[in-house]
Amino acid sequence: MLEHGGNLRDAAREYGRPLADWIDLSTGINPHWYAAPAPDANAWHRLPESDPALAAAACSYYDAPAMLPVAGTQAAIQALPRLRAPSRVVVAAPSYAEHAHHWGQQGHQLRQVPYAQLADAVDSCDVLVVCNPNNPTGERIAPALLLAWATRLAARGGWLVVDEAFGDTEAHASLGPHSGQPGLIVLRSIGKFFGLAGLRLGFVAAHPALLGQLADMLGPWAVSGPAQQVALAALTDTHWQNAMRERLRGEGDRLHQLLATHGIASSGTALFQWWPEDRAEAFWRHMAESGIWVRLFRHAAHGIRLGLPLDEHAWLRLQQALTAWKHT
Template sequence: MLEHGGNLRQAALRYGRNDWLDLSTGINPEWYPAPAIADNAWHRLPEPDPALVQAAQAYYGAPQLLPVAGTQAAIQALPRLRRPSRVAVAAPSYAEHAHHWAQHGHTLHQVPYDALGSAVAECDVMVVVNPNNPTGASVPRECLLDWAAQLSARGGWLVVDEAFGDTALQASAAAQGGYGMPDGLIVLRSVGKFFGLAGLRLGFVAAQPALLDALADLLGPWTVSGPAQQVALAALRDTAWQQRTLAQLRAGGQRLHALLAAHGIHSSGSALFQWWPEARAEAFHEHMARQGIWVRLFPSAARGIRLGLPPDEAGWQRLEHALTLWTKDKQ
């Protein structure tokens, strides 16, 4: 199983402390306030609620959507819906994509993010995380649609993971302005990141109806729990909370970028996280852990650090203090 952020139990066992400031996930630290759950949600089998899909279509601007138990479920299932194919996955990016496309007989190539355009002609499936996790790099929507058209013309797919797309609405390939989804385009959207509800395990897949039907058949019935559907329905309909949160996250992202720059760290990212290549990545991770701050370490070829947003002013001050100590130690 691949390593991910949010693994605080592992951190507690390793360092013997439980007072963690968790900046390892890039999830909104101020989650949506879940409403009370109707009693029958715990009793009934969770039939798909058409109102949930309608709310998601309105929020994402997507004409066809399938609710899934987190986009991870789709990431694991999509490679099983194709015969062996040549697959290009952006690198570095969310590691689960490459991990699962490398199975089921596919031929995997990991392609640097800035070289994706030249790889379109050499693959049957391309997977792009947009905005990218962990770097925050992005591909313009028009470019994505052009790549999808090229791939579709020869029976291929463009899979766009927009897990962090809620703060970059103008780049979303899921939003089709009332038109149907283009052939060969598959877009993954997550409720967990922007709404801070990762525990719901809920996401959506936007694609042509035939592909959504095949995916639904593979995943089977009752994939999303009744309580998760009720909470998500409230969140997707709450436009006032969404607008307020979008402004807060964008301000938080700018503040985090500025704080890192003040300590000589040149980062990139999104409203929810910042990332930078760090030659002493392991040492930085260890330093922060000793301060009770859990950050995301990328020790492989990507070799960098990702930080999410602190949840409150005390968290911001704690992070600033730890960065000050790190800067002094480097001098």
């Protein structure tokens, strides 16, 4: 199993610090999560048949013509490679490691290509997988360019898979409105922007025929009844969404500036900052010794990703740890 952020129990065991004493900045998940309403009592009793209202709310929120709820986009990431015969697959690098992992496991011919070289790879692959904004670097590819690539791929039966898990604060850049065209697959997550990672719910936007194949592969009752009800409330709460977008943009700017004042030139999204770090392991260890868990990337991306602190106390501890690092 691949390593991911959020593994705070591993940190607690390794450093002998109780869970309650940690600040977890390792995931990029919104620390100001949506206050989930209590689901109806029968949501725990009934088999979780698909609620058409949830799919409709997702289509409205993500501005997509058709969407399939799934048990987290992870479920789709694992299933999509099984829907194709062996293909030439390019996964943008660095990016969320599960994409390359699962395409590689299913017998496809896999290449990982840096973002700067993707344009040259489009015509030599059958499937192109891109995170936009990218996780972990925050790099972006213009929607018009992605659509041009999707058209070229679809002309020969290929796919463009765009993971927009961190796209909620940049709705203008989403390919959701175009996802009805053959060969374009867009993945969206409830976990990041709404801060509901434990809900295990995401959505796939694509041509209805492909969504039907994916639904058949994932089988019945893919999303729990309580998860469907909570997500329906979150997706239709436009007041919360608008206020949270503004708040996250402000806090994202604050994090960027805080790092800059400590000599760190970072980039990212409203939810996280990233920078290549020559002393990445030492920085990660320093922060852990201060009770702050950040995400260390050792391989394709050698650097650090840092999410948003929850409150002023956490901001202060982060500032103090950064100041101490600056003077090491």
